[in-house]
Ligand code: SF4
């Protein structure tokens with residue numbers, strides 16, 4: 001979903017298309033319509049189109065002030081001693097497969113220093 005939006009005040013003058021320094025805007029005239037297209041992967045978010053539009057028709061404030069959006073959510077594996085998150089389940093599975101050995105769920109602090117049972121005892125004190 002693009003955050004670049006043009007409202008109903010646009011009259012198709014093409015000032016934005018002709019002045020975009022990144023060629024992120026283009027237009028297409030078909031039999032009945034003039035269509036204006038925006039390519040987010042080319043857009044430099046410079047705001048030039050927004051500043052020069054004579055109709056104040058470009059609403060791309062979300063492009064500048066947008067918030068973080070969740071793109072993925074992955075299961076975590078926690079340290080068996082202290083419970084700190086150490087890696088994702090899918091990463092652990094991949095590394096275990098690559099190494100042909102199970103990667104221990106231990107954080108850097110607890111890895112290899114003492115046996116897990118010792119740390120469990122200590123953590124209960
Ligand atoms: S400069 Fe503004 S009015 Fe002109 S085509 Fe672009 S968005 Fe529409």
Ligand code: SF4
Nearest residue numbers: 020043044046047049
């Ligand atoms: S913000 Fe800049 S790069 Fe993006 S479409 Fe507008 S003029 Fe082009």
